[in-house]
Amino acid sequence: MLKIDFNQLVKLTNVSKNIFKPNLTSQLSFETAILGIKKNFKVLDLGCGCGIIGIALMKSIPNIEMYCSDFxxxxxxxxxxxxxxxxxxxxxxxxxxxxxWLNKKFDYIINDVSGISSVIAKNSPWFGKEIPCDSGEDGSDLTISIIKKAKDYLTDKGSMQIPLISLSNVEKIVNVAKENFSNVKIVKSKDWFLPKEMEGLKNKMNELKSKNYINFDEKFGKIICKTSIAVCEQ
Ligand SMILES: C[S@@+](CC[C@H](N)C(=O)[O-])C[C@H]1O[C@@H](n2cnc3c(N)ncnc32)[C@H](O)[C@@H]1O
Structure with missing residues (x-):
């Protein structure tokens, strides 16, 4: 396996205007995928954006077949x-x-379809008004739909990874994942500060937190969120 520098690759990659700019979730998704994907695997990069995860994987693992899609x-x-x-x-x-991908089967699916509260996404530097994020107020709609359909698109021993971002209802997503897969394990996890330009959303975020739709901590007057990547095995 070739060791590539993901952040360097991001710098060298052309990301058009109004397209999702690769972020921490992209990096953690790549780092998780590289541990689970083997030679000759058929891999689906679902919610590919500018294609960064698929490109990074093809540069790292020999002889994989790559499939990418986005809405x-x-x-x-x-x-x-x-x-x-x-x-x-x-x-x-x-x-x-x-x-x-009707009638296609994959050995490994990297799900990176928009997975944070749609209310927050619209006001975030990541999505804004242009990038689709029809994930519902608690951010779980698209991810849950993917989890429920995934079996039809996975080979018998195939696995799928999903991002768990605390700006969505992580507990609800994990429960549905556990109902649909025999093993759900967290492989990567990282805390991060909410960008300064989003601090105006604090009241809305507190409202969503009080409904258990999202979760975050506060320290030193800053909002701390968490992103994890779970691998779901059949
Ligand atoms: C968080 S971005 C990830 C992009 C890319 N994987 C990356 O790391 O830069 C989420 C992507 O999901 C796409 N998306 C949103 N809704 C979708 C849907 N219903 N089906 C497929 N892709 C969707 C968005 O267009 C966006 O490109």
Missing amino acids: DTSSVKNTKKNFTQNKLKADIREGSLFDP
Whole structure:
């Protein structure tokens, strides 16, 4: 396996305007995926954005087949361009969730479809108004839908990883994952500070927290969130 510098690759990758800019979740997703993907695996990068996770994996693991999709037309175009620029080949499709992959089976699915409260997403530097995040007030709608459908798109021993971001209802997502998979394990976890420009959302965030829709800690007057990546095994 080749050791690549994910952050360096991000710097070298062209991310078009109004497309999700790779962030900590992208990095943790890559670091988790690299531990679970083996040679010759068929891998799906679901919610591929600019294609960064799939590209990083193809540069790291020999002989994998890469499939990428996103609901957003500009993201799909951007991914195609970035694969070409890196001289890599993948099957890249447009569509919501698993819609582009009817009758396909994968050995490993990296789910990175928008998974934070839609209310917060709209006012965040990550999504803004342009990048789709129809995840509901508690951020779980898309992830839960993916978890419930995943079995149809996984080989018998296939696994799927999902991000668990505390700006969504993590407990609800984990419960559904445990109902649908025999093993759900947290592989990576990191705390991070909410960006300064989002501090105006504090009242809304407290309201969502009081409904158990999201969770965060406060220290030194700063809001601390957590991102984990769970691997769901059949
Ligand atoms: C958090 S971003 C991740 C992008 C990329 N994986 C990265 O790390 O930079 C979430 C992506 O999910 C896509 N998305 C939102 N709703 C979707 C849906 N219903 N089906 C597929 N992709 C969706 C967005 O367009 C966005 O590109």
